[in-house]
Amino acid sequence: MSEKFHTELDRLKQDTAEMVQCARDMLSESLNALTGQDSEKALQVISKKEHIREVTIILEDRTYQLIALYQPMAKDMRVIACTLKMITAAERIGRYGKDIANMVKHLQDQPDFAQPLPIPHMAEQVLGMIDDANAAFQTENLEAIKDFSLRDDTVDALWHSIFRETLTFMIENPKTITRSTYSIMVARYLERSGDHACKMAENIHYMVTGERIEIK
Amino acid sequence: MTTDAIISTHHLNLWYYDTHALQSISMKVPKNQVTALIGPSGCGKSTLLRCFNRLNDLIDCVKISGEILLASTNIHARGTDVVQLRKRVGMVFQKPNPFPKSVYENIAYGPRVHGIKDQSELDKIVEQSLRDAALWDEVRDRLDESALGLSGGQQQRLCIARTLAVEPEVILMDEPCSALDPIATAKIENLIDTLKRDYTVIIVTHNMQQAARVSDNAGFMYLGRLIEFGQTTQIFENPHEDLTENYITGRFG
Numbered sequence: 001m002s003e004k005f006h007t008e009l010d011r012l013k014q015d016t017a018e019m020v021q022c023a024r025d026m027l028s029e030s031l032n033a034l035t036g037q038d039s040e041k042a043l044q045v046i047s048k049k050e051h052i053r054e055v056t057i058i059l060e061d062r063t064y065q066l067i068a069l070y071q072p073m074a075k076d077m078r079v080i081a082c083t084l085k086m087i088t089a090a091e092r093i094g095r096y097g098k099d100i101a102n103m104v105k106h107l108q109d110q111p112d113f114a115q116p117l118p119i120p121h122m123a124e125q126v127l128g129m130i131d132d133a134n135a136a137f138q139t140e141n142l143e144a145i146k147d148f149s150l151r152d153d154t155v156d157a158l159w160h161s162i163f164r165e166t167l168t169f170m171i172e173n174p175k176t177i178t179r180s181t182y183s184i185m186v187a188r189y190l191e192r193s194g195d196h197a198c199k200m201a202e203n204i205h206y207m208v209t210g211e212r213i214e215i216k
Numbered sequence: 217m218t219t220d221a222i223i224s225t226h227h228l229n230l231w232y233y234d235t236h237a238l239q240s241i242s243m244k245v246p247k248n249q250v251t252a253l254i255g256p257s258g259c260g261k262s263t264l265l266r267c268f269n270r271l272n273d274l275i276d277c278v279k280i281s282g283e284i285l286l287a288s289t290n291i292h293a294r295g296t297d298v299v300q301l302r303k304r305v306g307m308v309f310q311k312p313n314p315f316p317k318s319v320y321e322n323i324a325y326g327p328r329v330h331g332i333k334d335q336s337e338l339d340k341i342v343e344q345s346l347r348d349a350a351l352w353d354e355v356r357d358r359l360d361e362s363a364l365g366l367s368g369g370q371q372q373r374l375c376i377a378r379t380l381a382v383e384p385e386v387i388l389m390d391e392p393c394s395a396l397d398p399i400a401t402a403k404i405e406n407l408i409d410t411l412k413r414d415y416t417v418i419i420v421t422h423n424m425q426q427a428a429r430v431s432d433n434a435g436f437m438y439l440g441r442l443i444e445f446g447q448t449t450q451i452f453e454n455p456h457e458d459l460t461e462n463y464i465t466g467r468f469g
Binding site: 006071076 | 466
């Protein structure tokens, strides 16, 4: 029985990692669609929303079944707990991707002022954190997530800087308000996604060591 | 949380002939709590349990070294009255083993052995013990019937009541539910939880979920050694030893 349980647990973990990857791709594709004003690509991202929702339910159900049938303990219990949290975080990240993709059509008619915002740099940071969290989840090697606190500080700093810069643009030229407001929202979604990556890292740390840490 | 230890062992060793069945076991069993001993078959948990009321004395060829303290008394001290010891440390076995007598006589037997003759006092003890074992309502009208006519779960609670009748300090339970169905098991588990108000319970079980549910502390044994002993939540959520981890997650055993 225990062999069957561990096979299923391994498979669940693998499928959860795939879901995280899918959500991460939604976020990165939505940013590409936004930068390139590519409405077709945006639609592709939006169409994945249903998929993410379905996968969430399927993976959660499989997790609940493992709990009900095997009452896992110790490391097994922690893997289950962490997996549930990973699923939730991935779903949130995927939905931010969908929200950003939705902006593409609203921005099509808006004048582009070519504002020099560090959003691509911020996206790179956040996507890197999601990748590293997902790798740590699969390999259980905590090396990749050990400097998350510092990386989260960078993301937070970028968010504040984008917020302030954008405010300046809006004050200077009210015609930029629509686009600027969307930029603020994108930066905010990225900041939230970075936070989800930190939460993932905290849970992965608990999964591997049994100890709780706080990434601030 | 620090509580007084009611039983403590210091470097307890036990041999059956040449087999070193318990190897240098040192542990403290906190008072008024439930302590579970878990481990694969043959790891020594029942042997350890049977040390606490010197049941192993009945087996030839057993040699024991080290110390077992009940409160602060060494139970192997010269002049220890084993009958008194077993009154203080009662035991419930895997298979319910009521005497082939009436329900009433099963409970009254122990107090009688210990010198209580007054009928009304015996009546009181029988009722109280059956109440404490959550059996009174089911058998109050059948006190004169044979105990062997009770269901397995009722028989096991009768054995617990029989143990309670002599007012022990510690109750040892060796796989008390393994012969019972899930409903009877749930009743015994509830009972264990209420018993710890007045008694200290040490339970040996193969059922890990049961150990996790009923106990406050848990000890994991393997090949005669106590590998890890700690609070149940710690043992089952984050064991420190790999052996414990592997056993409770079903990777061996």
